[in-house]
Structures are given as C-alpha cells and as structure tokens.
Amino acid sequence: MPLSTQLNARIEAIAPFHGSLYCGGPFIEVAGKSALGIARWDGQRTPIAVEDLRAETLQDGVQLTWRMAPEAVAGLRTIRIARRGEDAATSAFKTRTEHPAQDFAAQGQGFAWTDAEVRPGTVYAYRLELVEQSGVVTTAGPVQATAAIAVTGLDPIPLVRPSGAVRIAYNVGATGDASLVVFDVRGREIQSLFAGTAEPGRFVASWDRRGRAGAPVPAGVYFVRLRTAGHDHVRRMMIAR
Secondary structure (H helix, E strand, O other): HHHHHEEEOOEEEEEEEOOOOEEEEEOOOOOOOOOOOOOEEEOOOOOOOOOEEEEEEEEEEEEEEEEEHHHHHHHEEEEEEEEOOOOOOOOOEEEEEEHHHHHHOEEEOOEEEOOOOOOOOEEEEEEEEEEEEOOOOOEEEEEEEEEOOOOOOOOOOEEOOOOOOEEEEEOOOOOOEEEEEEEEEEOEEEEEEEEEOOOOOOEEEEEOEOOOOOOEEEOOEEEEEEEEOEEEEEEEEEEEE
C-alpha cells in the first residue's frame, strides 16, 4: 500500500538515508499510530493493524470482536473469517464467511461477528484474513474459544396468534434419543414434532397448529414436552382465538 494513503496529512519533504526513504510533513499519524511529522519507508508494505482481536463464548455461539482504524478499513476489499475446529481431522483453516469490508457494522472502530454454527463443547480457532484492494492478504490471529455446552431445555413459548406456524426453540445437551411432542390439557398427544436421535445443540421446531389428522387445533391451552435420556421438560403454550 502506498505510504501516502497511510498518512493523515500531506508529505512535504522526502530524503533517502541508509537505504530507507524518510518523509516529513504536518502529519501526526501513520496507519493510525503517532508519527510526529516524520515517517520512514523502507520498501515494505505496512501491515494493517488489528487490535484487541478476541473470541468470546456466548450461549448461542462464539463472537469475534476486534478494532481497526477507519483509514485501514477504507483500504480493504473484503474481510474473511476463517475457522478451525480443534476436534476435526485436519488442522487447516477454512473460510467461514467473507464480506465486503464496509458491510461489517462498526461502532466507532469496533467490529463484531458471531459464529452461530458451532458444536457445544468444541474448541474453535479463528483468524481474520484482510484482503486489500491490491489483493494482498494480511492475517490476524488466531484466537480460540470453546463453544458453550447446551443445557437441555425448552425456551418459553410466546402467545400463539391465530395464523402462522409456531416456532419452538429447544436445547439438547447430549447425544441420545429425544422426542418433542405437543399435547392438550387432558394429556392427549396432539402432534409429534421430533422423534429419534438428537445431537447436542440448539434447535427450532415448527408446528403448523394441526393435529395428527391434519385439522387445525382450536384455540386454548396446550403443552410441549421435550424428553431426552434423564430429562423431561414441559412448557405451556397458549393459542389465541
């Protein structure tokens, strides 16, 4: 990247000395760092500075956060985020997502991206791959985080409106047989939403508010039961008129 694009003001003087090029002017920053009016360029591109790159475990995934100076972002074409799962057979990083640099929502100089497709309890390594307009790639990282272990259970179910499908979110903490069933206040099974072997993780089931015979169920109180090995979880559900 040309040195002139790294400065916050113009260059007024240039002088070679001992194989390097010295530049002077009213600038006070070079690539976001204090320069006090003088900078040295020795023919090597200045790496794009990524600060405070971190990976944090969230309940619903792993969040990456980092900081970059606005002028550094302006010189980028895309930002790639690559991931490596520590339990995988290969140690190679694979691109998880890629976006134009300006697509990343920023507050000041802070950036964030959340990886929601993770396996509970798995250690992941991440790195940033910053692609400049010239095609040159600068990497930052890696950083690591362990995905949260899911706790088996059902999320609360909001009031169900008369139309539209019902979304039922739930967690499974361990591999094993599982079932997700809707039943009425008399304990009669209305519809089976899942039955089989479930892997650990977070899931969302969709129910069209129909019973086994295919007819829509009337308004009223229903219950959803998640059953796994050693666990029984029940949530109340109200379907409005």
